[in-house]
Amino acid sequence: MLKGLVLCGLLMATWLIVQAAVFHLVAPRKAFASMLALFAPTLPLYLVLYVMTPADLGFLPPAFVGADWRLGLVNGLILQGLLFLTAGLFYSHADRSITVRLLIELARAPQQRLTLAQMQAVCGVEVLMADRLEIMLANRFLIAQGERFVLTPKGWIGGSIGVAARKILRMKAL
Amino acid sequence: MKGLVLSAAALVLLVIGSAVALRFYRGNKEFRVFLGAFAAAVALYAGAFWLSAPDLGFLPAGWRETSAPVDFGNGLVLLVLMFHGYWCFSYFACLSPSMSVMVALRLWGRDGMTRAEALAIQGSDQPVNLIFQRRIPKLVQGGYVREEAGGYRILAPGERVAALGSFLKRLINAQVGA
Secondary structure (H helix, E strand, O other), X not given: OHHHHHHHHHHHHHHHHHHHHHHHHOOOXXXXXXXXXXXXXXXXXXXXXXXXXXXXXXXXXXXXXXXXXXXXXXXXXXXXXXXXXXXXXXHHHHHHOHHHHHHHHHHHOHHHEEEHHHHHHHHXXXXXXXXXXXXXXXXXXXXXXXXXXXXXXXXXXXXXXXXXXXXXXXXXXX | OHHHHHHHHHHHHHHHHHHHHHHHOOOOOHHHHHHXXXXXXXXXXXXXXXXXXXXXXXXXXXXXXXXHHHHHHHHHHHHHHHHHHHHHHHHHHHHOHHHHHHHHHHHHOOOOEEHHHHHHHOOOXXXXXXXXXXXXXXXXXXXXXXXXXXXXXXXXXXHHHHHHHHHHHHHOOOOOOO
């Protein structure tokens, strides 16, 4: 099992470095699509590395080699998928968090102070929704028909997931 | 494999337990419900790992990890990552302004909505819209900002979060003020 973890860790560390370089050198407009495109090749690469390397990777103690190799393979794949998901969520937190944006605006304001009207002007609902609608259009969750926004099939699936989650979890907007 | 099985079982209980607890929770600090459920799931996982047989009574011999610490650690890491994904998904699905638009459109049918209607979902017609009604009281209570003379001033903990946020945005090359 440890072999899969080591290989997965190495591949994810490499992917993170490459992805950070791409963000800085290319600044892709669709960040998640860029992350997915660069992450996808790591999956077959993991499989190839797993098959081609010895069970102990040449350095693991015998006590860490022993479980069924298929189990180690699948376990590493699951971990790789979860680490990618976590990286995507990290990106989303850093890029989209409303609270962090609000605090950054306060920290940059003269005397580090803003009135409610000023806060609403720099990161209120109008500014925020303009950003979010643009992102949803770019990612094809919505399409514009005249002055109205309509769900695409992808957006319909997203909305259905949201409806189900809100029925089950009952979290409140306030 | 024992760690994987117990980790999956703990996650299922965590999801069911937090969903049930949220139905009865009346406050607006849902993160406490999630963290409480996570702490209980970790305790349950650790306890079950400690007390159960290495093969859980049904695992084939070839599926038993030879190193118990690796098995335990692997299951724990997976539980932490899955919990993080579930927690983020829950907040996004239930509170995100983008998801609110998609949910409203899904329920409204094929007519779609205008920009003004999308804004109205977030309480744009109210003096303090929903985005601020939820966040500002929490920032004040948490000691991140202080209310003074019709405005808000950032405090030292808030400055630290803002500095960290700016650093993370630079790391992913995102616009700092966005």
